[in-house]
Amino acid sequence: MAQNGTEFNPRFRELHPSKWDATVYTLNYVFEYNDHIFDILLSPRAISGYDATHSIESQCLQRMEDASFCDGDETQRNLTLGVQATESGPLHTLMYPKVINLQVVTKEGKLMAVKRDDLPAHDFHPPITNPRVLGISLPHYQVSIIQVLNELFETVYKVIINGEVICAKLARNSTHDSISDEINKLYEIQTANFSSVVRVPLLMGLIGSHTGIVGFLMAYIPTYRHNLEYALRCAKATLGADDRHRDGTPLPATTVSKARREKWSRQIEETLAALHSRNIVWGDAKTANVLIDEVTDDAWVVDFGGGNTKGWIDRELHGSTEGDQQALRRIKKELAEDWVLGEDGHSFDCTVEK
Template sequence: MTSEDWQAVQWDSGCGDGLFITIMYHGKRFHVSLLPPSSPDTIEGPLISKFDSMDDEDEDETLAIQEEIEIIVYEAGRSIWTQLAPPLPDGPELSDLHSLLYPETFSFRLITNNGKAELIPQEIEKAHYHDRFGMKIVNDMGLPQYSSKDIRVLQTLVGQGYIAQVSVEGKEMCCKSGDDAFWRGIEREFDCLRKVARSHLANSIRVPQLLGLVTSVETGMIIGILEEYIPTGVLSDLRELEDEDMEASTERRKKWGAQVRETLDLLHEIGVIWGDGKPHNVLIHEETDDAWVIDFGGSYTEGWVDEELMETLEGDEQAVGTILKFLNV
């Protein structure tokens, strides 16, 4: 791409429905739709077909097709991006969580006009899902609540602020929020961590501690959770975590494997199922070198847990086994 600040953050497509791209540029959000054309002699028609027919398992093909579409969209809207989203005065530095979750948003449709791609403005729903509804979370733990406007984002970790390292009243935390598609997982995570916090094993299980709740600045409804931030690297980055001393690395891998096994045993003792066990959801604390289990949003990942074992005790056991094999211990 010709602009480092221009980023396609989400791709959506339905068979025959078209292609929908969400783009972030200088803190503004743009929705660009490519709809099935009435005439076959268009630019968007072949792009939609190519995207719908690509092999999702072929990462190189996927990236190549997405880049081809991005270049066409960027070139078609070059003047639009510059006019509606000028460079930020202080650069791309992040500010509050609310601005990240709810940036000023514009909607366009890509069409073919005289053989060239062109963007035309579209109506957009101004109300946000978050503004009308809240998560199904009951604050019976007396957790402090913070407005999304009062939470300063230090670093986005997943999505457009869906998981982020934040600062709340001067303390670093991990924030999980996002749109309604993520809410079910966040609600499940809250329930799991709440059960840990209320158990007799709360001080023995290496999982993040719940620290607070995020509320909508408009309605006061709960739209996210705040939990302990673990300064670390993920277990899936094994080569970066290991020392040059192979013998020491073997001992460390044995320790991490034993700690994951111990954590799962303790979780199961209090009736908590991990749900999506894999190395990417194990963090190695940079200060203590201990393995922490994270992400209780549920679901499964192919190659680590079978779909039919999703969110079950058997699925957790399978995950531990595959993680130990990954660690070669």
């Protein structure tokens, strides 16, 4: 309960789309308040003792279904919760928060919520079962000894273990297969004994919990302006491009010289050439998956989970070295652009240097 004199101001973890099963349309509404997760279920399956016909929740769900509220391309969307950007503390506590399950029901024509202690516990971070990952010879670190400092990207966190700052990436329902692929690729890169021109973060260990392996650890790269995509956005905005954060606040002033952009372009190309010599595919190649080290100013290639962002790699080339090369050409084109402020002082033109 909130303390007297305070507002009810819940923090929403994720608002998940409705979940389908073979015959029933249901909705889970999830938010966090006072360090607890509230998972509120709307289901047409009435609990014994409550209205089963013409219930308010069934009418609400029917309207959502009629309006195509959920994505009908998928048979089911599972609930996934994770560490939040503003949270810090023991990884175990943040991964497995206290969850209160409620169900919205109708009794004598009135809507109410009842506590459901009989619902199965959600496995927010299912264990990795890939045989190759389980056979990798690397140190295992239990979530109980890992302290989260802050979130870096979705499912990726800056953590500290025994005084050392490391980067952790956790498995989630939606990334379960891709994280196995990423671990296997990083291990292959690590054991290939590439030269120093391959700038890919070092795989440092696997994360274990009471359920099994739930993620991995890699070397932490202190980043300049978050990632290359954001750094270029900031630099263009500094020169006059009409670009802001989603909340309307201005992007931080940033200067990126031609020499630095040429260096990053060369380093990304060198890394890809070496990886392709061993038939290792980057996959989700794009500027957002390039980190600029704020100490050395080097460009590091990250995220080998096999995703594909529209506009970078054609669908038919995804997962191939040809797809990587297509994305590389587009990355190099962005880095080679000659940024010019328009004559009106507001528009922003980019021409590619010959």
